[in-house]
Amino acid sequence: xxxxxxxxxxxxxxxxxxxxxxxxxxxxxxxxxxxxxxxxxxxxxxxxxxxxxxxxxxxxxxxxxxxxxxxxxxxxxxxxxxxxxxxxxxxxxxxxxxxxxxxxxxxxxxxxxxxxxxxxxxxxxxxxxxxxxxxxxxxxxxxxxxxxxxxxxxxxxxxxxxxxxxxxxxxxxxxxxxxxxxxxxxxxxxxxxxxxxxxxxxxxxxxxxxxxxxxxxxxxxxxxxxxxxxxxxxxxxxxxxxxxxxxxxxxxxxxxxxxxxxxxxxxxxxxxxxxxxxxxxxxxxxxxxxxxxxxxxxxxxxxxxxxxxxxxxxxxxxxxxxxxxxxxxxxxxxxxxxxxxxxxxxxxxxxxxxxxxxxxxxxxxxxxx
Ligand code: GLA
Numbered sequence: 001x002x003x004x005x006x007x008x009x010x011x012x013x014x015x016x017x018x019x020x021x022x023x024x025x026x027x028x029x030x031x032x033x034x035x036x037x038x039x040x041x042x043x044x045x046x047x048x049x050x051x052x053x054x055x056x057x058x059x060x061x062x063x064x065x066x067x068x069x070x071x072x073x074x075x076x077x078x079x080x081x082x083x084x085x086x087x088x089x090x091x092x093x094x095x096x097x098x099x100x101x102x103x104x105x106x107x108x109x110x111x112x113x114x115x116x117x118x119x120x121x122x123x124x125x126x127x128x129x130x131x132x133x134x135x136x137x138x139x140x141x142x143x144x145x146x147x148x149x150x151x152x153x154x155x156x157x158x159x160x161x162x163x164x165x166x167x168x169x170x171x172x173x174x175x176x177x178x179x180x181x182x183x184x185x186x187x188x189x190x191x192x193x194x195x196x197x198x199x200x201x202x203x204x205x206x207x208x209x210x211x212x213x214x215x216x217x218x219x220x221x222x223x224x225x226x227x228x229x230x231x232x233x234x235x236x237x238x239x240x241x242x243x244x245x246x247x248x249x250x251x252x253x254x255x256x257x258x259x260x261x262x263x264x265x266x267x268x269x270x271x272x273x274x275x276x277x278x279x280x281x282x283x284x285x286x287x288x289x290x291x292x293x294x295x296x297x298x299x300x301x302x303x304x305x306x307x308x309x310x311x312x313x314x315x316x317x318x319x320x321x322x323x324x325x326x327x328x329x330x331x332x333x334x335x336x337x338x339x340x341x342x343x344x345x346x347x348x349x350x351x352x353x354x355x356x357x358x359x360x361x362x363x364x365x366x367x368x369x
Contacts, residue, residue, distance in 0.1 A: 004074035007051045007116040011072075015051035015116065019140030021132045022047045023121035024177035025209050025334050025364060026325050027186055028291055029272040031299055033171030035230050035265045036192040036243035038272040040199070041177035042185070042207060044364050048119035048132040050096075050140045055112040063112040071096055071115040084110070087165065092117075095130050098161025099137040106157060108145050122363050125211050126326020130166065131174035134158035152194060155179040169224060188276050192243060201336075202281035205320060208335045208342040209364035210313070210349055214305040216330035222301060223327050230265065233258040243269065260298035267294055285321025285336050289314065292323030301328030305358060309333045312352045318345045332363055 007015045022043040029039035055063045055070065063070075066083035073079075073092050080093040084104065088097050096117070100110050115137075121129040138154045141147060149157070158175040162168050172191055181187040185198040201207070233254060234242050242265040245251070251259055271287045279287070292310050296302035302310075306324045313322035313335045322335035337345050346362040353360045361367075 004077065004118065005072075006074070006118070007114075010074075010079075010116055011053070011070075011114045013053065015114075016053040017140050017143040018049055018051045019136045019138070019143060020047050020049045021135035021139060021178045022181070022183065023127040023129055023132045024174060024181055025127055025207060025332075026173060026177070027207070027334060027336075028275050028287060029173075029268060030291060030295055030323075030325070030328070031226060031230075031301070032243075032265055032268050032272070033173040033191040034227055035234075036241040037265060037269040039173045039177075039189050039191060040186050040272050040275060041173060041181055041189075042187065042201075043177065043181040043183045044121070044127060044209070045183055045366050046119075046121045046127070046364075048117065048121050048129065048136045050133070050136040051116040051118075052140045052144050053114050054144075055114050068112040069097075069100070069115060070113070072117070074116065074118045075120075091166065092133070094166045095133045095161060096137050098165030099134050099141065099158065101165055102157040102161045103138065103141050103145070103147065106147070106149070106153075108141065108147055110141070110145070120366070122211065122332075124216060124331070125363065126216065126324075126328075126331035127209070127363065128174040128178055128326075130162060130168075131158060131178040134161050135175060135178040151179045152176070168220070169227060186276075188272070192241075199276045200278075202279060202284045202320075204339050205281040205284070205336050206339045206342050207364055208313075208319070208337045208346060209325070209332050209362075210309060210335070210346060210353075211332045211361045211363050212303075212305045212309045212330065213359040213361065214303060214330040216327065219327050219329040219331075222329050226261065226299065226301065229258055229261045233262045237262070242266065257300070260300075264294045264298040267298075281320045281336060281338075285319070288321035288323045288334070288336060295324055295328060299328075303328075303330055305330070306333060308356055308358060309349075309353055309360060312349050312356065315352070316345050316348055318342075
């Protein structure tokens with residue numbers, strides 16, 4: 001996973017428990033989760049591992065106050081100490097802190113901890129490195145403290161940690177995916193009822209993810225603005241959420257850009273449901289292409305770099321369809337491609353993308369170390 005110092009090297013002993021969770025890539029259903037809609041993620045092979053043990057007393061005195069927890073993040077080469085009453089400055093530590101706070105809120109008595117995080121989930125590209133960290137932390141706490149939490153409850157606590165302590169007003173897509181998804185089949189999730197089932201990828205296809213090499217600038221402000229627009233549109237349409245809008249229903253009266261935002265959500269929900277009706281790889285790819293076009297034109301969360309990378313992906317003979325994935329505004333693109341041809345396709349894509357001025361990198365399948 002990484003060559004950075006492990007738990008033993010940092011804390012001079014073995015952990016008591018280890019919790020793990022994968023990152024995820026969303027195949028279809030973007031910006032639908034906070035509208036109570038449908039999503040279709042799949043887990044990626046890269047994982048986050050959180051190792052824990054109860055902290056030993058320091059010079060005979062139990063660690064306490066803002067020194068209670070010692071957190072080491074191997075890939076970041078960063079170490080933070082914090083207590084339960086002070087929100088850490090560092091964003092990565094806030095995710096862990098949030099999980100401890102939420103576990104406490106659910107009735108756990110959290111002792112002072114030594115915490116070690118190791119991860120090969122790519123960060124900041126839309127593959128849910130933060131949700132993987134939250135779910136892995138909560139799984140480790142569940143084992144250490146014997147908490148009676150199932151995987152859905154873990155996802156719900158993780159989402160609350162992200163909203164309340166990390167300050168990101170996300171939906172439940174990422175945490176449910178990191179807690180429940182599988183790398184071989186996609187997870188169809190109704191984010192309103194949390195009903196879910198696994199769905200096979202179209203026969204003869206595999207997932208390819210390439211980073212555009214551009215940071216997700218404006219992701220937070222743009223994301224919050226889109227959420228607010230959706231809430232405003234739902235209020236104007238007199239529905240609890242945009243999930244309840246039927247195609248074409250009374251939309252003509254909506255002002256722009258609300259009309260386009262609603263159109264994206266309504267058509268995107270329909271695309272997810274079409275995609276699970278066992279379409280061919282070609283049909284699935286068409287739905288991904290339509291999703292990207294809708295995110296670009298109606299939802300306006302794409303960027304010139306993402307559009308360029310999607311174009312390059314679509315030009316490859318082995319690619320059935322491609323789109324931006326995650327919140328947008330930068331980060332990675334996902335494609336469905338002919339099984340067994342992802343690596344050579346990625347080579348061709350990266351070359352063509354470089355010729356167009358981009359600096360991308362292959363993320364899934366994970367390049368051999
Ligand atoms: C981010 C959020 C998710 C979801 C996606 C967009 O990943 O964390 O809840 O809204 O954006 O589909």
